[in-house]
Amino acid sequence: MTKKIKIGNLFIGGGEKIAVQSMATYKTCTEKAALQAEELESAGCDILRFSVLDNDDAAAFSAIKKRVKMPLVADIHFDYKLALKAIDGGADKIRINPGNIGAIAGVRAVAEAAKANGVPIRVGSNTGSIEKDFLLKYGRNEVSLGESALKQVAILEKYGVHDIVVSVKASSVPLTVKAYEYVAAKTDYPLHLGVTEAGTEYGGTIKNAAALGALLIRGVGDTIRVSLSADPVREVVAAKTLLSALEKSGTGANLVACPTCGRCEWDCMAFAAKTEKYLATVNKPIKVAVMGCVVNGPGEAQDADVGVAGAKGGCIIFSHGKVLKTVKREDLEREFFAEIDKCIL
Numbered sequence: 001m002t003k004k005i006k007i008g009n010l011f012i013g014g015g016e017k018i019a020v021q022s023m024a025t026y027k028t029c030t031e032k033a034a035l036q037a038e039e040l041e042s043a044g045c046d047i048l049r050f051s052v053l054d055n056d057d058a059a060a061f062s063a064i065k066k067r068v069k070m071p072l073v074a075d076i077h078f079d080y081k082l083a084l085k086a087i088d089g090g091a092d093k094i095r096i097n098p099g100n101i102g103a104i105a106g107v108r109a110v111a112e113a114a115k116a117n118g119v120p121i122r123v124g125s126n127t128g129s130i131e132k133d134f135l136l137k138y139g140r141n142e143v144s145l146g147e148s149a150l151k152q153v154a155i156l157e158k159y160g161v162h163d164i165v166v167s168v169k170a171s172s173v174p175l176t177v178k179a180y181e182y183v184a185a186k187t188d189y190p191l192h193l194g195v196t197e198a199g200t201e202y203g204g205t206i207k208n209a210a211a212l213g214a215l216l217i218r219g220v221g222d223t224i225r226v227s228l229s230a231d232p233v234r235e236v237v238a239a240k241t242l243l244s245a246l247e248k249s250g251t252g253a254n255l256v257a258c259p260t261c262g263r264c265e266w267d268c269m270a271f272a273a274k275t276e277k278y279l280a281t282v283n284k285p286i287k288v289a290v291m292g293c294v295v296n297g298p299g300e301a302q303d304a305d306v307g308v309a310g311a312k313g314g315c316i317i318f319s320h321g322k323v324l325k326t327v328k329r330e331d332l333e334r335e336f337f338a339e340i341d342k343c344i345l
C-alpha cells in the first residue's frame with residue numbers, strides 16, 4: 001500500500017480512488033486555459049496540471065482556483081522562483097525536476113515553501129531526463145529511469161519533504177511497465193502513471209491502456225494521465241473508460257457492445273456509439289450492454305444492469321438477462337436511456 005497524501009481537497013495513494021489527471025494545452029495565464037479547466041472538470045478530470053513559463057502563469061493559479069474545485073498542479077522547469085510564486089498563488093501541487101531547477105539553494109527554497117504550505121511535489125524521470133551517471137552505469141532501461149527518480153526523491157527527503165509523488169515515464173510500453181514495477185518495489189510514495197509521448201488518440205490510447213492497464217490490474221499506480229496528442233477532454237474520457245474497464249472503484253459506467261455479425265438487423269454500432277456518449281457523464285459503476293440480436297445478446301450480457309438487443313422489427317430491453325420490454329426502433333433511444341437513468345438513481 002502506498003502512502004496517502006493530500007493534494008488540495010483530494011487524497012491519492014493508500015487505497016484511495018485512482019485520480020484522473022490531465023494537462024491544460026493553453027498558456028496558463030490566458031482565459032482559454034481557465035475555460036479549458038472548467039471543461040475538463042465537467043468531463044471528470046480530478047487533477048489538472050498547468051505549465052508555468054513566466055510570472056504571469058505563476059500568478060494565474062489564484063484566479064483559476066476560483067473557477068474550479070479540482071486541485072491544480074504547477075509544472076515548473078528551470079526557475080525555482082516561479083515555483084515559489086505558484087505556491088503563493090495557491091497551486092495545490094508542484095511538479096519539478098530538481099536536476100534542472102538550478103542551484104541546490106533553489107531546490108531547498110521550493111522544498112521549504114512546499115512543506116510550509118502542505119503542497120506535495122511530484123518528481124520523476126523520463127527516458128529523456130535520465131541522470132548521466134545512471135545512464136552510463138546502467139544504460140537506458142528501467143534501472144536508470146527508476147534510480148534517477150529515486151535520487152530526486154532523496155533530495156526532497158533531505159529537505160524534509162515527505163509528501164511526494166513519483167513518475168517514471170517512457171514512450172515504450174514494456175519499459176514503462178518495468179520502470180514502474182522497479183520503483184514500486186523501492187518506494188511507498190504514490191505513483192503517477194503515464195506513457196510519455198504516447199501518440200495520437202487511437203494509437204496513444206492503446207499504448208496507455210496496455211501500459212497502465214498492466215500496472216493498475218496488479219495494484220500499481222495511484223493517479224493516471226492518459227497523455228494523448230488530442231484534446232485533453234479525450235484524455236479524461238480515455239482514462240475514465242480505462243479505469244471502468246479495470247473495474248476500479250469510484251469509476252463510471254462500463255459499456256459492453258457486441259461486434260455484430262450477420263444476425264444483426266439494426267444499426268447496433270451507431271446506437272452503441274450514442275450510448276457511449278450518453279454514459280460519459282455517468283459516475284456510477286453500472287454495466288450497460290448494446291447487443292446486435294436476441295439470439296445471443298441477453299445471454300452473453302447477463303450481468304448487464306440494463307441492455308438492449310435487436311429483435312424482429314424492434315428491440316428488447318433487458319436487465320440481468322430478463323426482458324423488461326419490447327420497443328419500436330423509433331422509441332428505443334428514449335426508452336433505453338430512461339432505463340439507464342433508473343439504474344443511476
Ligand code: SF4
Nearest residue numbers: 258260261264292293
Ligand atoms: S450478439 Fe448477435 S449480432 Fe452480436 S455478435 Fe452475437 S450473434 Fe452476432
